Amino acid sequence: MPATEPVPATALFRLARSAAFAAVALGLSVGAHAFAGGTVTVRGAAAGLALAFAAALPATGRERGLGMILPLLTGVQATLHLMFAATAPVAAVDSMAGMAGHSGLVPGLAMLVTHGWAIGLTALWLAHGEALLWAVLRRLGARFTPVLAGEPSPVPGKPSGTPRRDGPAAPRRSPLRHVVSRRGPPVPATFLL
Template sequence: MLAASPFRLARASAFAAVCLGLGVVAHLFAGGTVTAASAAGGLALAFGIALPATGRERGARTILPLLGGGQAALHLLFATTCPAVHHADPAHPHAGLLSDVAMLVMHGWAVTLTSLWLARGEALLWALLRRLGTRLSLVLVLETHPTAAPPSIPFPDEPGLPRPSALRHVPHRRGPPRPRPALSL
C-alpha cells in the first residue's frame, strides 16, 4: 500500500520527533548540553533521514537501521555543536573507555526498543488504514448501487463467528438426580 504526500509528511514528522527526542534525552542524560539551534538541525536531519522511507509500510528491519543511523548522526551533531564537558577526574563515570562502551550499550538498547515500538505502531496504523479502506469501499459500492447485493469481502483481521461445539470437559447427564440409597444406622 503506497502512502500519499500528507500522510508521508506526518509519518516522517513522527519518526523525526521520536528520533530527536531519544537523541536529546540520551545526550542530556550523559551530561551533555543541547542548544536550540542544534536541536532544530537535528530535527531537520532526522526528518531528512525518514522522508525517503515513508513511501510504504516499513517493518522493524527497516526502522532499526534508520533509527540507529539517525542516532549516530545526532550524536555526532550534538558532539560537534555543543561544548563538551571535560572531566579531569579519571574515576568520573563520564571519563574513559568504560563510559564509551556504556554509552554504546545504552544507545543500542534505546534504539532497539524504540524501533520495535515504532514498528508495532506502523503495523497497527497500516492495519487500521486497510480496514478503513475496505469498509469505505463497501459503503461506496452500496451507495452507488443500492439494489445490488453487498459483495462478499473477507476481513482477515476480524475474528470469525464462534463455532457451535459441545464442551469437551462437561458431563452430559440430563434429568433429575438419581435417588441414593438411605444409610441405615
C-alpha cells in the same frame, strides 16, 4: 483489500509519519544526550529535527517493518550524537570528557550499550506502531472503499424462509441435549451378596 497488497501513502500522510519519526528520534537523542550530561543547543535541536525528518521521508512511501526502522533509527542516532557533540559548547565538552562512557566525539562502551538498548526498544515500539497503523488503515480502507468508489450499498432484501404469522412464534418442540429425566418411580436397587 487483502493484507498482502501494499497500501499507497499520500503526501500528507508521508509528511505526518516523517514528522512522528523525527520527533521520536530527536527526543531519544536529546534525552540520552542530556542524561549523559551533555547540552543541546536550540539550533542543534532544530538541525537534528530537520536531519531526522529528511532521513525518514524517503522511507515513508509504504509500510516499513523492524528491518527498515532499526537501521534507519541507528544511523539517525549516530549522526545526531556526533552533531550534538560537535556543536556543544567548549565547557560542556570538557565536562563530558570526564564522565564515564563519554569522551567528546567518541562514545565509550557503556554509552554504546545504553544507546543500543534505547535504539532497539524504540525501534520495536515504532515497528509495532507502524504495523498497528497500517492494519487499521487496511480495515478502514476495506470498509470505506466501496463508499468512496461510489458503489451502491447492498439493500436488505426480504428474509428467506417461511413467512411469519402475526403474533408470537410457536415454542420449539426439540428435546434439550443435556436433560436428565428423573421422573417416575425409583428404580429398585439389587444387592449382590
